[in-house]
Amino acid sequence: MKCPYCSAADSKVVNSRSSDDGTAIRRRRECLSCARRFTTYERAQLEPLMVIKRGGLRQAFNPDKLLRGLALASEKRPIPQETLRAFAYGFEDEVGAPEVESGEIGKRAMGFLRPLDDVAYIRFASVYREFDSLERFIEEIQGLKEKE
Known part of the structure; x- marks a missing residue:
């Protein structure tokens, strides 16, 4: 190693x-x-989970990549690293299918972060949903307030 x-x-x-x-x-x-x-x-690892990217390209799922994204979103937030690690490394088992679309990974990650921390959720959503303006941030934050 x-x-x-x-x-x-x-x-x-x-x-x-x-x-x-x-x-x-x-x-x-x-x-x-x-x-x-x-x-x-x-x-x-019996068969690797394959991720179908937006452009149709397929690549093996990498839990470290998901963990990096979650860690960036939750930086300086009160979310234990072990909680993020458990989600990222348990993701492959949770899916239970040989393939998953990259968008589904993002949706599940946002669903995981949402109850844990609103700030981490917004940070992750801003990258996943490709926010391109302040209005998109405001819309997402208002959506969070409405769901409370």
């Missing part, structure tokens, strides 16, 4: 245990070069 800090190729496993739901193994690793520790998750 390559170290995310120094890119050295060698690391050792310090601790290993099952994840909360038992579908993955969580491993704490220590880089043999820089001695920093990091966590990896190992899970069985």
